[in-house]
Amino acid sequence: MTAPKKICFIYPSRNIGGAQILFERLAIALSKRNKIAVTIVDYSDGFLASRLENYQNISLIEFKSIPLNLEKDMLIILPLSHLIDLGDFLNIGHSSGYKILFWSIHPDNIRHIVYNRYRRPLLKKNLLKSLVRNLDEKSNIAYMDGVNYKSVQKVLEKGTVKSPVYIPIPMTSIRTKKMKRKGVKQFSIIWLGRLSNDKVNSVIKIIDECAKLKDKYNIKLHIIGEGIFREDIRKYSDKVGVSCEFKGVLINEELTQFLCENADLGVSMGTSCLEIAARGIPSALIDYSHTEFPKDIKYNWIFETSDYNLGG
Secondary structure, three states: OOOOOEEEEEOOOOOOOHHHHHHHHHHHHHHOOOOOEEEEEEOOOOHHHHHHOOOOOEEEEEOOOOOOOOOOOOEEEEEHHHHHHHHHHHOOOOOOOOEEEEEEOOOOHHHHHHOOOOOOOOOOHHHHHHHHHHHHHOOOEEEOOHHHHHHHHHHOOOOOOOOOOEOOOOOOOOOOOOOOOOOOOOEEEEEEOOOOOOOHHHHHHHHHHHHHHOOOOOEEEEEEOOOOOHHHHHHHHHHHOOEEEEEEOOOHHHHHHHHHHHOOEEEEOHHHHHHHHOOOOOEEEOOOOOOOOOOOOOOEEHHHOOOOOOOO
């Protein structure tokens, strides 16, 4: 199969998160390979637009009205969660001629399609399942990791009938010798990631672990990231007496400098855990949850994970 020469990423977003960074890195990697022309669809002030504006082989289509006017010879890549928005994006019929690849980045992507009825109340659940099943069988869905693959197979009530398709993302180690650790008596733990509905309970779990050890060890938790649950987390850390510092959003050199000067251990999920590990810092994975964690939940070192899983 001939590799496509034109690839378009549809991910309009002003937020900074692991998914946005994955799209950014994949766009950059492809733009440098075999003279592939990369296009991104984003807000004029969106994350991808601001991060990729200086790359010669990447162009921007501003997301301000739909349907989008995209060339038929492009391979279009977008998150699986945007499946039911595709008709609005492209105004396509049954014989559109578009080549489309959906990327399952979060295990809840499939649930957002099938069970969030407020988005498309007239679409039947079985019809949506049938559509996703057809895409899966034709390899029109790629998966971030094994957890994403299994979440789709579970909703479709299918067994593992074929090997999942993963997308590798080039990531260079950012290790540095500028480490703070000599002579420092305080043990610093890092959380990196959004403070959102699916992650707030993970942060609370980490705070609870710190609270159990605070009388025996001098522990400080640094939270890098922003979100609607920031104040809830701050109040909870104050309540249980855990020293917690909120650093806001840090990326690139700022993130590298802070981690290498302050981190003894990173506990996070998804690409955030990879970001910490790439800087030579011991990193453990924690799962996500929309409800309170069980008391006996365990963590995994990132080097012990399998199927590229980064939290489930």
